[in-house]
Amino acid sequence: MTSTTSTPLPAVDRPQPSATRGERGARRRIRKDLLRSRIAAWSAVVVIGAFGLLPVYWLLVTALSTPESTFQFPPKLIPTDLTLSNFTALAENDQLIKYMINSLVVASITAVLSVVVATYMGYSFSKFRYRGRRSLMHLVLASQMFPQALLLVTLYTVFSSFGMLNTYSALVLSFTTFTMPLCVWMLKGIFDTIPDALLEAAAIDGASRWRTLHSIVAPLAAPGMIAAGLFAFVRGWNDFIFALTLADKEKQTLPPGLVSTYIGEFQTAWPQLMAASLVVSVPVIVAFMFLQRYLVGGMTAGSVKS
Amino acid sequence: MTTSGISRRGALRMFGIGALGVAGAGVLGACAPSGSPSNGGDPKSKNFDFTSWSLNEEAAKPSIEKIIAAWEKAEKSKIRAVSYPYNEYLSQLTLKLGGGETTGAVHLDIAWLAAMAQMGKLVDLGSVVGRGGYTDVALKSGTYDGKQYGLPWNTGSIGVIANSQLLEKAGIKKHPTTVEEFEAALGELKGLGGGVVPYAAATKVAQLKDIFPWMQTFGCKMLDGGKVTIGDDASVDAVTWYKKLHDEKLIAADVDRFDARALFGQGKAAFYDDAIIGKGVTSAQSKDKTLADSMQPMERPVLKAGDTPQALLWGGVIAIVNGKGQDAATEFALHTTTDQATTSEYFSARALPPSTTAGLAAPEVARDSFTTEWTQKITRTATGSPFWQFAQNAQIEEAVGKQVQAVLVGKSKPKDAMKQAGEEVAALIKR
Numbered sequence: 001m002t003s004t005t006s007t008p009l010p011a012v013d014r015p016q017p018s019a020t021r022g023e024r025g026a027r028r029r030i031r032k033d034l035l036r037s038r039i040a041a042w043s044a045v046v047v048i049g050a051f052g053l054l055p056v057y058w059l060l061v062t063a064l065s066t067p068e069s070t071f072q073f074p075p076k077l078i079p080t081d082l083t084l085s086n087f088t089a090l091a092e093n094d095q096l097i098k099y100m101i102n103s104l105v106v107a108s109i110t111a112v113l114s115v116v117v118a119t120y121m122g123y124s125f126s127k128f129r130y131r132g133r134r135s136l137m138h139l140v141l142a143s144q145m146f147p148q149a150l151l152l153v154t155l156y157t158v159f160s161s162f163g164m165l166n167t168y169s170a171l172v173l174s175f176t177t178f179t180m181p182l183c184v185w186m187l188k189g190i191f192d193t194i195p196d197a198l199l200e201a202a203a204i205d206g207a208s209r210w211r212t213l214h215s216i217v218a219p220l221a222a223p224g225m226i227a228a229g230l231f232a233f234v235r236g237w238n239d240f241i242f243a244l245t246l247a248d249k250e251k252q253t254l255p256p257g258l259v260s261t262y263i264g265e266f267q268t269a270w271p272q273l274m275a276a277s278l279v280v281s282v283p284v285i286v287a288f289m290f291l292q293r294y295l296v297g298g299m300t301a302g303s304v305k306s
Numbered sequence: 307m308t309t310s311g312i313s314r315r316g317a318l319r320m321f322g323i324g325a326l327g328v329a330g331a332g333v334l335g336a337c338a339p340s341g342s343p344s345n346g347g348d349p350k351s352k353n354f355d356f357t358s359w360s361l362n363e364e365a366a367k368p369s370i371e372k373i374i375a376a377w378e379k380a381e382k383s384k385i386r387a388v389s390y391p392y393n394e395y396l397s398q399l400t401l402k403l404g405g406g407e408t409t410g411a412v413h414l415d416i417a418w419l420a421a422m423a424q425m426g427k428l429v430d431l432g433s434v435v436g437r438g439g440y441t442d443v444a445l446k447s448g449t450y451d452g453k454q455y456g457l458p459w460n461t462g463s464i465g466v467i468a469n470s471q472l473l474e475k476a477g478i479k480k481h482p483t484t485v486e487e488f489e490a491a492l493g494e495l496k497g498l499g500g501g502v503v504p505y506a507a508a509t510k511v512a513q514l515k516d517i518f519p520w521m522q523t524f525g526c527k528m529l530d531g532g533k534v535t536i537g538d539d540a541s542v543d544a545v546t547w548y549k550k551l552h553d554e555k556l557i558a559a560d561v562d563r564f565d566a567r568a569l570f571g572q573g574k575a576a577f578y579d580d581a582i583i584g585k586g587v588t589s590a591q592s593k594d595k596t597l598a599d600s601m602q603p604m605e606r607p608v609l610k611a612g613d614t615p616q617a618l619l620w621g622g623v624i625a626i627v628n629g630k631g632q633d634a635a636t637e638f639a640l641h642t643t644t645d646q647a648t649t650s651e652y653f654s655a656r657a658l659p660p661s662t663t664a665g666l667a668a669p670e671v672a673r674d675s676f677t678t679e680w681t682q683k684i685t686r687t688a689t690g691s692p693f694w695q696f697a698q699n700a701q702i703e704e705a706v707g708k709q710v711q712a713v714l715v716g717k718s719k720p721k722d723a724m725k726q727a728g729e730e731v732a733a734l735i736k737r
Contacts, residue, residue, distance in 0.1 A: 067590075067591055068591060068592070068593045069593075070591075071567075071568045071571060071572075071591045071592075072572075072593075153401065156401060156405060157405060160405050160406070160407065165407065241394075244390065244391075244394060244398065245398060245401065248388070249389065256391070259391045259393075259394075260362040260389065260390070260391045261362065261364075263391055263392075263393065264362070264363040264364070264365070264392060265359060265360070265363065265392040266365075266581075266583055266584075266587045267587050267590075267591070268564075269364070
């Protein structure tokens with residue numbers, strides 16, 4: 001058997017002139033086993049790929065379908081009557097554009113606020129030893145363990161008392177309550193990897209504590225801060241229930257906006273909803289494309305100490 | 307001691323700066339205002355809020371906005387339109403009514419009226435309801451605990467819709483009137499083949515509350531003098547019969563309202579349960595443009611001739627919140643639900659039956675044979691669920707639905723499942 005690829009074959013694939021019949025049989029068995037395992041591996045890749053990509057494909061197909069063909073049974077994997085009308089309707093909907101702007105504003109401010117707050121808190125937890133430090137750390141983490149509904153009711157009554165309902169501030173502060181704990185722990189892990197000797201050297205050179213944090217530590221922790229910011233942005237971008245409860249139509253973000261617009265008492269406008277979902281995923285996809293190299297580094301930084 | 311030579315005070319300051327922006331929000335819960343019967347503001351104000359899930363929906367929004375605009379112009383007032391998605395409406399409204407944010411007029415599904423009335427913030431409209439000319443069944447839909455908390459806007463029911471084309475194909479000349487006749491008709495329809503599901507009945511938990519009218523058909527009261535009767539022989543008989551339909555493939559597995567509409571819309575189901583608005587919704591998503599002509603309302607079959615056909619009352623009411631603008635909001639609600647020109651126009655736009663005698667007799671409505679037939683055949687004997695009065699209504703429906711599904715998939719016997727369902731419901735209403 002010959003190979004057309006330029007990759008050198010494994011030793012077992014090369015013809016062995018002096019091989020006995022038994023050895024040749026053994027080689028054939030090995031080749032068969034290799035082929036079987038390759039087929040199995042590729043089959044697994046195809047199945048897993050299809051499993052992951054089919055929903056995306058279906059989303060795209062539905063976004064390009066008419067309402068009648070959406071409910072066709074049995075469903076057609078390759079549709080015949082495609083339309084762009086769902087996308088044009090979306091572009092003409094001023095209210096949806098408003099929701100999108102609200103989402104961008106709120107998610108961006110949440111990301112920045114979460115990173116700023118978490119940087120100070122994470123730095124404090126990582127580099128200082130004081131009474132109650134561990135308790136505070138666990139308290140921050142414990143806030144993640146409350147059911148969202150409980151936090152929501154509390155936040156609603158607080159914002160209501162302060163006249164803050166239906167404002168961007170209410171949304172940003174509420175989103176920050178659930179993005180911040182993870183950001184704090186993520187950044188603490190990253191600050192842990194920065195040697196104390198570096199801080200001491202900076203102090204010897206006359207740098208103040210602020211200067212040390214802002215000019216030395218922060219640049220080193222930048223990938224982690226970007227990852228934390230991205231995490232906070234996505235959480236803020238995707239939140240549904242806080243945005244629905246704490247803001248009115250003027251300040252609401254995309255997830256409640258899309259549900260309000262397309263999911264009704266009697267029916268759901270699936271094609272328009274899918275078209276809108278595709279379009280609104282774009283900012284998150286773009287953010288990931290530009291920042292993904294920081295994300296992996298940021299998420300894993302601090303997991304192994306040098 | 308610090309690891310980098312920084313004092314404890316410095317460390318705490320770092321922490322403090324970080325925490326400052328957000329820590330406050332979590333600990334200020336105690337500042338929450340306590341509930342009061344009124345949601346505050348001047349009851350005589352001409353300006354008020356109108357809260358309705360329909361204000362979001364493409365099909366309803368323009369007509370409701372038109373009603374609002376006409377009122378604002380005539381009364382020189384300002385109505386603030388507030389909306390939440392239908393599936394989130396009850397929870398949002400509960401929170402916001404309790405928090406004092408909701409005032410004015412509130413559109414409610416009749417299934418939610420009791421839960422809202424129990425919050426003690428709604429106005430008793432008994433003194434104005436006499437001016438409306440509402441039908442008796444409509445008035446009942448807005449009543450809780452002997453008080454009129456809602457002015458009925460649209461009154462209908464959830465009943466059975468039949469496809470006359472398929473019935474004709476199967477040689478069924480008239481609608482079956484008893485359970486026995488119904489079962490025989492389903493058998494005939496099954497014989498058509500081609501993947502036809504004779505009855506696209508609900509079999510998914512989310513919609514298995516549709517079993518309730520069948521339980522009532524078999525004689526189960528569900529709640530009798532405060533005692534849960536699910537688990538009695540009638541409820542067991544009903545579920546045993548449902549399981550039989552399932553096993554004989556006269557109904558299909560994994561069907562909810564959306565699936566049923568899709569099957570019916572494609573001519574693959576001869577009967578299914580829906581609200582009166584099902585005609586418009588199902589025919590709109592069907593490729594068969596003649597389907598609407600084949601849709602017929604059918605009285606739910608009874609156990610024996612002479613029994614009352616069972617159907618679940620369905621519709622919407624407008625309630626008024628104590629406080630800001632309550633007087634003007636009451637007049638607005640009265641106008642919206644009873645002014646004949648307004649109700650007729652709204653009917654033309656949405657095909658939702660009006661709740662007044664005059665509204666039902668208006669030419670636009672009377673001309674629509676599906677609506678008039680539905681009102682006479684189905685809504686006439688429809689009743690509300692006895693569980694609507696409990697805030698845990700959704701959990702009750704889910705608990706029963708889960709047990710019925712367990713029977714359908716063979717995990718449980720009807721008797722055991724209904725006994726279990728009855729116990730769970732009893733525990734839920736005791737809370």
